[in-house]
Amino acid sequence: MAVAVRLSAVSKKFGSFTANNNISLSVEEGTIHAIVGENGAGKSTLTKMIYGMHLPTSGELSIKEKAVRFTSPREAIKAGIGMVHQHFMLVPELSVVENIILGHEKSGLFRPLPLESAKALIRKEAEAYGLVVDPDAPVASLSIGEQQRVEILKLLFRHAEIMIFDEPTAVLTPSEIDRLFITLRALRDTGKSIILITHKLDEVLAVADTVSVMRKGEIVGTMPGSSVTKEELAHMMVGRSVLLSVSNPAATPGEIVLAINNFSYRTTRGEWKVQNLSLNVRGGEIYGIAGVEGNGQSELLQTLWGLAPEGTIISGTATLKGESIIGKRPGDIALMGISCIPEDRLRHAVITEYTVSENLLFGRHRERSFHRGIGFNNPAIKRYAEEMIADYDIRCSSPESQSLASLSGGNQQKVVLAREMNRPGITLLILAQPTRGVDIGAIETIHNKIIEARRTGIAILLVSSELDEIIALSTRIACIYKGSIRHEFSQEEVELKREAGHKFQKEIGLHIT
Amino acid sequence: MHAKQLRFLIPLLSLLSTLAVSSLIMALANRDPVMIFGKMIHATFGSSYGTGQMVFRMTTLLLVGLAAAIPFQMRLFNIGAEGQLLMGSFTAAMIGAMLPPTMPPFLAILLCSLAAMAAGAFWALLAGSLKVQFGVNEVIATIMLNFIAQGITGYLLTYHFALPSTVHTAPIATAAAIPTFDKVTGWFANAPANLSAFLAIGLALLLWIMLFQSRFGYEMRAAGSQPDAARYGGINAGVQTLTAMGIGGAAAGLGAANIVLGYKHYYEAGMSDGIGFTGIAVALLAGAHPLWIILSALFFGFLEYGGLTVNTWIPKDIFMIIESMTIILVISFTALGKRFS
Ligand SMILES: Nc1ncnc2c1ncn2[C@@H]1O[C@H](COP(=O)(O)OP(=O)(O)OP(=O)(O)O)[C@@H](O)[C@H]1O
Ligand SMILES: [Mg+2]
Numbered sequence: 001m002a003v004a005v006r007l008s009a010v011s012k013k014f015g016s017f018t019a020n021n022n023i024s025l026s027v028e029e030g031t032i033h034a035i036v037g038e039n040g041a042g043k044s045t046l047t048k049m050i051y052g053m054h055l056p057t058s059g060e061l062s063i064k065e066k067a068v069r070f071t072s073p074r075e076a077i078k079a080g081i082g083m084v085h086q087h088f089m090l091v092p093e094l095s096v097v098e099n100i101i102l103g104h105e106k107s108g109l110f111r112p113l114p115l116e117s118a119k120a121l122i123r124k125e126a127e128a129y130g131l132v133v134d135p136d137a138p139v140a141s142l143s144i145g146e147q148q149r150v151e152i153l154k155l156l157f158r159h160a161e162i163m164i165f166d167e168p169t170a171v172l173t174p175s176e177i178d179r180l181f182i183t184l185r186a187l188r189d190t191g192k193s194i195i196l197i198t199h200k201l202d203e204v205l206a207v208a209d210t211v212s213v214m215r216k217g218e219i220v221g222t223m224p225g226s227s228v229t230k231e232e233l234a235h236m237m238v239g240r241s242v243l244l245s246v247s248n249p250a251a252t253p254g255e256i257v258l259a260i261n262n263f264s265y266r267t268t269r270g271e272w273k274v275q276n277l278s279l280n281v282r283g284g285e286i287y288g289i290a291g292v293e294g295n296g297q298s299e300l301l302q303t304l305w306g307l308a309p310e311g312t313i314i315s316g317t318a319t320l321k322g323e324s325i326i327g328k329r330p331g332d333i334a335l336m337g338i339s340c341i342p343e344d345r346l347r348h349a350v351i352t353e354y355t356v357s358e359n360l361l362f363g364r365h366r367e368r369s370f371h372r373g374i375g376f377n378n379p380a381i382k383r384y385a386e387e388m389i390a391d392y393d394i395r396c397s398s399p400e401s402q403s404l405a406s407l408s409g410g411n412q413q414k415v416v417l418a419r420e421m422n423r424p425g426i427t428l429l430i431l432a433q434p435t436r437g438v439d440i441g442a443i444e445t446i447h448n449k450i451i452e453a454r455r456t457g458i459a460i461l462l463v464s465s466e467l468d469e470i471i472a473l474s475t476r477i478a479c480i481y482k483g484s485i486r487h488e489f490s491q492e493e494v495e496l497k498r499e500a501g502h503k504f505q506k507e508i509g510l511h512i513t
Numbered sequence: 514m515h516a517k518q519l520r521f522l523i524p525l526l527s528l529l530s531t532l533a534v535s536s537l538i539m540a541l542a543n544r545d546p547v548m549i550f551g552k553m554i555h556a557t558f559g560s561s562y563g564t565g566q567m568v569f570r571m572t573t574l575l576l577v578g579l580a581a582a583i584p585f586q587m588r589l590f591n592i593g594a595e596g597q598l599l600m601g602s603f604t605a606a607m608i609g610a611m612l613p614p615t616m617p618p619f620l621a622i623l624l625c626s627l628a629a630m631a632a633g634a635f636w637a638l639l640a641g642s643l644k645v646q647f648g649v650n651e652v653i654a655t656i657m658l659n660f661i662a663q664g665i666t667g668y669l670l671t672y673h674f675a676l677p678s679t680v681h682t683a684p685i686a687t688a689a690a691i692p693t694f695d696k697v698t699g700w701f702a703n704a705p706a707n708l709s710a711f712l713a714i715g716l717a718l719l720l721w722i723m724l725f726q727s728r729f730g731y732e733m734r735a736a737g738s739q740p741d742a743a744r745y746g747g748i749n750a751g752v753q754t755l756t757a758m759g760i761g762g763a764a765a766g767l768g769a770a771n772i773v774l775g776y777k778h779y780y781e782a783g784m785s786d787g788i789g790f791t792g793i794a795v796a797l798l799a800g801a802h803p804l805w806i807i808l809s810a811l812f813f814g815f816l817e818y819g820g821l822t823v824n825t826w827i828p829k830d831i832f833m834i835i836e837s838m839t840i841i842l843v844i845s846f847t848a849l850g851k852r853f854s
Pocket of ligand 1: 037039040045395408410
């Protein structure tokens, strides 16, 4: 079979740090080739070299057996390579079809845009690959899954033959993931070559023809997707066996810490995102909210952290041990003893150009123990940072000088987790998608830490679109749908049904769709 | 390439290419660039009077450079240093003229400088609060405020405070005058360079500490870099915007210490001569870094005064071209640098 992408002894160094070491790999035409590995193993770096975003330090890259040397993505695109980034590169104000032809308007300056032909293409591809999306809808109105379809259509419009997906499923709902896989298989069957990076091993086994495992910048194995098990893959990735499910000893919840009553949220555009939602979370329990993204979770979390935009209409109450949270500012809410890990951490919870240490401090920089004079107590911060880095296995070479932006995606996530889980004196911990983007080894660590935090009596509100995670961790589970809680499973029910795993997932699934 | 290396490389590249292009322009004008630059260096670094002239210009440039740089850390463009400097200068001259002659010099200088800073800060805060309250673009607001400042000072001078048949105000009390280096140390023979140069350098150091060593600067830079994240982190971006603008305006206002208290000893029509705008170039060349601005201001001081001395060979307009070209080159190289890092 022909080889679509071949890397021969490719290395990539950042300064003195080797992110990819002597990698040789071939991606065969018409296959789905998955790449798995720990956070920081070098997966994104590898694909960025293929896509022309990084130039290899040494070694050779060839596309369809022709040696190439891309100095920019533009050249890679010309060579038939396309990439779907985790953060979509779409213009929200433009329509779907306008986004698709953007940068590729094959018309003169004063001739009309070829909108009709692009629409015809969208219709055709929609049928062939299941990429259904309204060509005239503005991108801002699309769901995440639909936006991703637009990204794929963009690649098809540019006649990409080799398509790279870097963690495409991290932000998708289970049903959207199924649809994406149907699309990927259809693309493969028409001869496209697909490189897929993901941390979800089930997905790899479900869809990949070939799997390569990376560790510490090297490929440690490549095998057919049908010949491995999840446990084997996990072991190869982290070099030890990983407990794929956390032990969750029975909880003994205490007093009510967070009480939300009849909470409603209306946006400035007049949409009711949350309606009459009531729940309470007790100390020493994990209250899981299961639901498809966009059913009011974001708005609830926003309000609890004082970030609801001006002009939103909020009614009902939310109190922490009797003291109202609504209307307070984030800084004051933190002082009440609340810690919050937001969903979109790169946008909300870090300053990407600050160093790793500075980010471990961000939002907690008002804590006295970090102060000295008008500035910071650098030795104390250094000690704290070292502790967090070791505790959460954050892979970085020099925390005091390395910017957060230079960390791998999963390690950036770990910085926020480490910081927020360790705020001193908290009574409520709000976790949104806490393990998004982190590898299975890290999931194990983080899940254990969440359970540990619960055992110290902290109340935990967990919002996640991963049903696995909700079931594994929660003491009680609420199913949110269209801004209200549609069903709540009691502690007894959850403990009973947790063993049933898959069946329980299905049952929850019924309440959230 | 690394961000650290780029930091040095970009201004250097911009400088070198500015020199190259300006040499070309001079050559096109049938002048020998080596001769011209040689004369400029001789007339500035080579003479104690010339060095004093350069230091004098550097002082104001440094202050208006800081006026652009501090807001720039918050991604705000303060184009209003000129107006802030005018307001500061007029205020300093007014207060200075009202002081009793028996006042101790230290107090008089302090009072006039603080008044100038307050006036500059007030003028910048107008733009700042328009931004925070109503989302008015600060570029437009500061440009308009420049015109308004010109109008106000011009009107007050012409109709109320100008001494008969002159275009300047009454002189300030001698106690409020900042002595020249010549008088105190004997340096820079007769040049207008005065001790306010230390004020300017001191302020640059202070602002460097504020920005990069203090918690306050940590918050300010965070709010400039990612406003959404800053809000989540409990930082009030509105307050940060006001402070950055206020500090910038105060720096520009302090320019009065150099040109009014240190040099003219009164307010005169047109005395700022558009130097506030050059401040933007000074800040950009230094990457808005308070310490690099000292060097950048010195470089522009060299161009400004050096340009004057070779006036007979090459018109001053050429130096305007050089200065503006430096800005464009810095911006272009910075953008290019981003692409390669
Ligand atoms: N621009 C950069 N400068 C310095 N180091 C970098 C840079 N980009 C990546 N690295 C380092 O290279 C290593 C590999 O990063 P990469 O993003 O490829 O990891 P990854 O396998 O995609 O991990 P994740 O699963 O967390 O996304 C990391 O240790 C990272 O810190
Ligand atoms: Mg990655």
